[in-house]
Amino acid sequence: MADQWPNRRLPTIPDLLPDELLYSWIGRLVTANALHARKDTIEWLFGDRYAIPCIDLQGHLTHLCQVLGTDAPLRSPNAFIETSTLYPYHRPFLSPSRDEAVVRILKEGGAKGLKTIMGRVANRFGATPPLQICARCAVEDMASLGETYWRRTHHLPGVSCCAKHGIALTIQARQALVTDRQKFILPVGGVAPVQRDVGQLERRFARLANEVLLAKLPPVDPWQRRSAYFHALEARGWCRARGGRIDFPALSRELKQHYEDFQWTVHRERLLAGDSSTMAWLRTLLSRPRVSVHPICHLLLIGYLFNSIAAFALAIRDDSDEFSDRSVVAIYPNADDAKKGFGSDPGLAIRDVSLSCRALATMLHRSVTTIVTWRRAAGVPIAERRKWLTPEKVRAVVRALVAGKRHKSIAQSHHVSISTVSRIHKAYFNQAKHEPMLLEKERVRRRRHWMNVTSRMSKGGVNAVRNRAGATYAWLYRHDREWLRSQTQVLRCVPKRRPRVDWATREAGLLVRLEIEFKHLATASSRRRITTTRLVAGLGGDNVRVHLRQMPRLKARLAEMSESVEAFQQYRIDNAVDRLTYQGKSCDLWRVQRAAGIKVWTAMLRRYAQEVIEHRPPSQARMNHRRCRYH
Missing domain, CATH: 1.10.10 (Arc Repressor Mutant, subunit A)
Incomplete structure (x- = not known):
């Protein structure tokens, strides 16, 4: 089917409705043309028979535009990305390089690992949104269009209410819980509104997420975005004077109070995660800007600092101009990067000797020690003012x-x-100069230690030596693997030969123990049935059971001594008669039945009980008779 369709036009091509997800449009396309062969349809649309339709970030867009041709509602993959996916919502929180990688995956790839790159799985908020709809939007769609569809603004991460009507969204399905994940799920009309009060903070967050989706902002360098956050925090007085450091505990308390402890969102526990004083995502967002953080965290900070996406975009643009005026093009986390970035351009701020280390640290939001390290690595002269570190x-x-x-x-x-x-x-x-020499010294020391341990434990094999010198083995395996392999090949564990078992002698000893065990069980006052399992347990349990084939006399004796169910029931009848006789009570049949405690009385048991009652010998004689049954 996939080979026959590219040259054929579909009879019905629906229009792409306002704010409609591409997932929704493809679902309406499949339904309108009655494309029931699901895998063939998927292969024709995406070029991959096993592709999974994605609700918010659909891949294989280049192939989709090629097979649809002039029937496509949009003419290019970029237009699909901008108009019918949620990628514009994520793009302001990605770096330019990561933006290029994401767009390439959306166009050509199957979107595998895409949400990990974008930070959607960060903070464990969940990567796949549920299929949800606004009841009032559905009513309006049915009145104007005769059908309803999935909107982008209803599927933004963390959004649980409609930004237009301010009512709670109704969840109709979850793709992760559907058995056939290649099935396109369409919304159902006539949705009853969710009876839940929507707070002001919940509506405000939904409007903020809607704004960032419609703003279509470009990707922003992480350090530039971090600088915009810092300037806004400085304006609010949340940065300490020394080095421009942030008072994270106080800022965390302020955000919790501002957002009412996040009681209005289902991600409350994830947002509050961290140590006792600071939320983890806040520290990561401001201290490690290159680490992926979920867009929800960015929006919460933007909502507190800027109140709107337009103000945030203006701050990013102003900060970009300020960065260019200062000629600061990069911030390097270590000395090696400083050498690479600052060594060729003397105009950068690191080489600007007119700026003190403290002033530069305040400008770049770094500590003075870090700036001093960078300048030393770049060869900038620094005045030594040590007191005791001479x-x-x-x-x-x-x-x-x-x-x-x-x-x-x-x-x-x-x-x-x-x-x-x-x-x-x-x-x-100087690591490049001294590292080989130190590595060679460490190699000699590790080899000597390994040989010493090997000489003492050569008969134990490689595992014994590894247990004694695990760290040495790990170091040699990482840095001197060939030598280690040559040494371990000669180490062989000498197996210990177990002595052969004299089964005849063992059997004779077990037979004696069996007689003692049987006598102990048979003479007990209120004993249980003597079975093979109970006898073997007294001799050693499974260790004896698995070797019964080597001890035939013991096996035969166990079979003789084992008591059948009928024999044990007869013993209980004898015991009941003896107790009644000892107590001076009449041995009526019903009394014997109750005293014996046997649930099911067969005809044979009744006859045996009658015989014992009528012809009962003295108690001691009957017990001797019972014992003789097993000898």
């Missing part, structure tokens, strides 16, 4: 680092902190 002590720490000593031991021997050793290592230690 140049001699710094050189001593560097010599210890070159010698391969660990940071903890260096800190203890030179009376400095471990963080100081780490800063000196980052600023002064």
Whole structure:
């Protein structure tokens, strides 16, 4: 079917309705043309027989435009992305490079891993939105169009009310719970509105999400977006004076109060997750801008700082102009990146000696120590104003680092902190020059340790040596694998031979123990039925049971001593008669039946009970008779 359709035109091509999802339009296309062969339809539309239709971010758009041709409601994949998917909602919170990767996947790929790249799975808010609809929108659609459809604004992440009417959305289906996930689900008309009060914050968040979808903002560099957040926070007084650092605990309390502890959203627990004073997403959003954070978190911060998407877009544009005026094109997280980025362009702010380290730290929202490290890496002269960390002590720490000593031991021997050793290592230690020498020293030490352990435990095999020197094995496996393999090939575990079992001797001993065990069970005052399982349990349990084939006499004796159900019932009748006789009561049949405790009385048991009652011998004689049955 997929090979026959590209040259054929479909009889009915529906129009793409305002704010309609591409998923909804394709579903109406399939229904209007009665395309029941689902896998063939999927293959024709997307070029992949096993593709899963995506509600909000449909892939394979280039193939879709090719097969539809002039029948397509839009002429290009970019038009589909802008008009009928939720990607414009996510784009302002992505970097330009990630934006290019996402658009390429939407056009050519199957959207596998797409939502991970975009941050939709971050913070565990859920990646697939439910299919939901506004009851009033559905009524208006049925009145004007005769049908209803899925709208983009109803499927924005975290939105649970209609931005137009302000009423709660009705969830009609969840794609993740549908058995056939290749099926296109269309909305049902005549939806009853959800009887739930929608608060002001819930409606405000829905309008904010709708604004960012319709604004179609371009991708923004993460550091530029972070700078816009910082400037807005500084204007509100949430940055501490030293280094422009944020008071995260106080800001978290303010956001919780502003949004009423997020009682209006289903993601409340995820938003409040973190330590006792700071919400985790807030610290990640402002301290690690390159890490993916869900758009819901961005919108919450934007709603608090800017109140609207238009104000946020204006702040981004102003901040972009300010960045270009300062000639700051990048912010580097470590010294190696500083060398690469600042070494070739003397006009960058790092090399601008007119700016002090403290002023530059305030400008870039970094600590003074970080700026000093970057400038040293870029070769910018810095005045040394040390009080007790003298140049001699710094050189001593560097010599210890070159010698391969660990940071903890260096800190203890030179009376400095471990963080100081780490800063000196980052600023002064020439890794390219000294790393091969240190690696060779460590290799010699690890090899010597492995050989010492091997010489002591050679008969235990590789596993025994690994248990004793696990860290050494891991280091050698990572840095000296070929040598380690050559050494482990000669290590062979010598299996321990178990002595052969003399089954005749063991059987004789078990037979004696069996007689003692049987006597103990048979002479008990109120005993249970003597079975093979109970006898074997007294001899050793499963260890004896699995070897009964090697001990035929024991197996035969167990079969002789095992008590059948009928024999045990007869024993209970004898025991009941003895108790009644001892108590001086008449041995009527009904008394014997009650005292014996047997539920089902067969005719044979009744005859046996009558015989015992009529011809009962003395109690001790009858017990001796019972014991003789098993010998």
